[in-house]
Amino acid sequence: MAEHLIEALTYPPIQRAAIACVLCGASCSLLSVFVVLMKMPLIGVSMSHAAFAGAVLGLLLDFNPFLSGFILCLLVAGVLGPLSDRTDMSPENMLGIMFSFLMGLAFLGMGILTRTKAGALNLMWGSLLSLSRSDIWVLMFITSVLVLFVFLFFKEIRSVMFNRRLAAASGVPERMIYYALLFLTGAVVSSNLATVGGLLIFALLVQPGATALQLTYNLKHFFLISAASGIGACVSGLVVSYIFDLPSGASVVLMATAIFAASYVFSPKRRLAKLKGSDTFHENDAR
Amino acid sequence: MNEHIIELNGITVRKAKDLLLDGISLGVSRNEFVGIIGPNGAGKTTLLNVIAGLERFEGTLGLFGRQESWRRCRETRLRVGYVPQLFQIDPAFPILVAEAVMTGAIGRLGLFRSPGRQERENAMRLMEMMRLAHLAERPLGQLSGGERQKVSLARAILQQPDILLMDEPTANLDIAVQKEVLNLIDEIHKQEALTFLFVTHDFNMLPSAMQRAVLLDHGKKVFDGDIDTALSGDTLSRLFRYPLETFERNGRRFVSYG
Numbered sequence: 001m002a003e004h005l006i007e008a009l010t011y012p013p014i015q016r017a018a019i020a021c022v023l024c025g026a027s028c029s030l031l032s033v034f035v036v037l038m039k040m041p042l043i044g045v046s047m048s049h050a051a052f053a054g055a056v057l058g059l060l061l062d063f064n065p066f067l068s069g070f071i072l073c074l075l076v077a078g079v080l081g082p083l084s085d086r087t088d089m090s091p092e093n094m095l096g097i098m099f100s101f102l103m104g105l106a107f108l109g110m111g112i113l114t115r116t117k118a119g120a121l122n123l124m125w126g127s128l129l130s131l132s133r134s135d136i137w138v139l140m141f142i143t144s145v146l147v148l149f150v151f152l153f154f155k156e157i158r159s160v161m162f163n164r165r166l167a168a169a170s171g172v173p174e175r176m177i178y179y180a181l182l183f184l185t186g187a188v189v190s191s192n193l194a195t196v197g198g199l200l201i202f203a204l205l206v207q208p209g210a211t212a213l214q215l216t217y218n219l220k221h222f223f224l225i226s227a228a229s230g231i232g233a234c235v236s237g238l239v240v241s242y243i244f245d246l247p248s249g250a251s252v253v254l255m256a257t258a259i260f261a262a263s264y265v266f267s268p269k270r271r272l273a274k275l276k277g278s279d280t281f282h283e284n285d286a287r
Numbered sequence: 288m289n290e291h292i293i294e295l296n297g298i299t300v301r302k303a304k305d306l307l308l309d310g311i312s313l314g315v316s317r318n319e320f321v322g323i324i325g326p327n328g329a330g331k332t333t334l335l336n337v338i339a340g341l342e343r344f345e346g347t348l349g350l351f352g353r354q355e356s357w358r359r360c361r362e363t364r365l366r367v368g369y370v371p372q373l374f375q376i377d378p379a380f381p382i383l384v385a386e387a388v389m390t391g392a393i394g395r396l397g398l399f400r401s402p403g404r405q406e407r408e409n410a411m412r413l414m415e416m417m418r419l420a421h422l423a424e425r426p427l428g429q430l431s432g433g434e435r436q437k438v439s440l441a442r443a444i445l446q447q448p449d450i451l452l453m454d455e456p457t458a459n460l461d462i463a464v465q466k467e468v469l470n471l472i473d474e475i476h477k478q479e480a481l482t483f484l485f486v487t488h489d490f491n492m493l494p495s496a497m498q499r500a501v502l503l504d505h506g507k508k509v510f511d512g513d514i515d516t517a518l519s520g521d522t523l524s525r526l527f528r529y530p531l532e533t534f535e536r537n538g539r540r541f542v543s544y545g
Contacts, residue, residue, distance in 0.1 A: 152399065155393050159393045162387065163371075163374070169339045169364065170368070170394040170446050171362075171364035171446075172393050212381075213379050217379075
């Protein structure tokens with residue numbers, strides 16, 4: 001089996017798929033730390049649908065779909081930022097409206113696409129084996145920018161994730177960090193349309209962060225565990241899809257779910273909370 | 288002449304059709320300890336948010352002798368500390384007590400600079416003062432409400448502000464913890480040369496350092512004067528639309544709810 005896998009890695013499309021898996025896992029899982037800790041999964045889902053809708057519109061207008069996906073992501077980020085700061089509108093409702101609007105836009109584009117819909121379906125589910133060299137370079141560049149952002153602004157990021165208003169009041173450039181995050185979400189999501197696709201990417205924007213949340217109280221470890229679980233899900237999903245001849249995007253997402261489930265079952269934080277809960281119960285019982 | 292460190296003139300805040308603050312004018316001198324008192328919906332928190340630069344407003348606001356809008360420069364923000372009401376935090380959130388206190392130093396450090404020995408020593412000194420040092424390595428979400436409020440206080444002081452805004456810092460805490468937090472606030476007032484604005488609606492839990500009270504009702508200032516006059520049965524009964532009486536014990540004035 002191992003020999004068979006090593007032999008497969010000698011083929012350039014498989015090599016590119018393997019590299020893309022690692023980059024996709026790393027970039028999505030770093031973002032998922034923000035999505036999970038800042039409680040913004042709806043922003044993640046809106047951005048992934050923006051990338052998908054933009055790419056479908058790109059196909060419709062004979063424009064590079066990944067570039068059009070990225071442009072629509074940036075536009076949505078530019079709208080979501082100020083709208084989520086408004087206090088006269090519930091952010092959940094506003095994001096729900098945005099998400100359904102973008103979904104409608106994507107399906108409208110698919111409906112009026114006169115030529116084959118295979119390209120659009122690839123954007124939805126991803127197609128790891130048909131990645132080009134330039135796709136890999138773009139992914140590599142965006143992942144590097146994201147890693148650099150986390151590395152350079154780690155203390156500001158911690159402060160903003162802890163409490164955005166307190167960070168703003170105490171002179172931390174909270175808006176710069178928040179908007180940079182939105183734009184990076186757009187870039188990561190649109191560059192990963194070709195790997196896991198616009199619909200399934202949402203799983204990778206939540207599950208690695210949710211996995212790390214079960215395992216550590218240390219933010220540095222949180223980023224590392226999240227990245228390891230994202231890369232692990234992507235690579236193991238690719239291997240499973242290769243061995244059992246299954247769709248790669250779906251395999252990746254199912255592996256991510258399995259990793260999260262294992263972390264939930266074996267979570268030391270949950271065990272600790274349970275122990276503390278039972279201590280409290282006994283204390284109250286004794287009174 | 289006593290120069291005001293905070294100078295509000297005709298401050299008005301609107302949200303949709305609601306008027307949250309209606310033409311508030313107020314001057315606060317350096318090192319003053321001012322209570323902002325009023326019923327729910329009086330505009331107390333909105334007033335603090337205006338001064339903290341977290342709320343858009345009409346009118347003019349002067350801080351440290353400079354006109355400020357709600358968007359303000361980092362230097363001014365650094366000089367205004369903020370202790371919010373007790374807020375919920377996910378018990379699983381990955382931040383330790385010492386790290387939460389240290390977030391108070393991030394704005395002052397600026398970009399691309401990590402906290403050094405000085406910041407860590409200051410944070411430890413404050414945690415010792417707040418009796419939090421033994422909890423430094425504990426996850427913040429595992430602390431009690433009172434302990435988390437003390438972390439908020441330490442975090443705000445670490446910022447080294449000139450003005451400290453406190454929004455009902457003792458709300459939702461049990462009586463013994465409220466008293467402990469109030470004693471700490473009095474201690475900070477003695478040790479640090481700070482100007483305090485303290486929002487509350489609990490007249491029986493006031494820091495002894497509070498010299499002056501501003502009473503708000505429906506976004507309007509209805510009284511501004513010394514704390515003893517503010518805590519008179521007539522004034523408070525009118526403000527809260529409920530018969531209240533005051534009495535003195537051990538040189539302090541208390542309010543009876545009848």
